[in-house]
Amino acid sequence: MKIYSEELSIKTEKKFQIVNITSHVERVVQESRVSEGFCLIFVPHATAALIVNECEPRIMSDYIKWITEVFRPGGGWRHDEIDDNAHAHIASSIIGTSRVLPVRGGALVRGTWQEVMLVELDGPRIRRVIIQVVGE
Ligand code: ZN
Secondary structure (H helix, E strand, O other): OEEEEEEEEEEOOOOOEEEEOHHHHHHHHHHHOOOEEEEEEEOOOOOEEEEEEOOOHHHHHHHHHHHHHHHOOOOOOOOHHHHOOHHHHHHHHHHOOEEEEEEEOOEEOOOOOOEEEEEEOOOOOEEEEEEEEEEO
């Protein structure tokens, strides 16, 4: 079994932003030379998240609309007394900070409309994305 690791550094520019990182993930899978296994994608942050879904401009703005409606920035959260980002902590914990996708035939397995996206919830910041490809 092989484990191949790489870390990306993604600079976000807005408070809320969706960044498509699929091409980076696919490049790491190729470089790993793993043909059968899986790919773990993880963001080591408490105020960012990862989603796997369609990456089309209107649905990307819908994701942000949904996040701001559901997690209510400035919604009277107690943590806002410290650094004004409780919405980002809650959204990160619910949406999640990792995803695992299969690797088959040396390629990342994903549906036609599935892209891997970093979700910035309290930017702008520099975000780390850890990608580990595990398999044979
Ligand atoms: Zn905080």
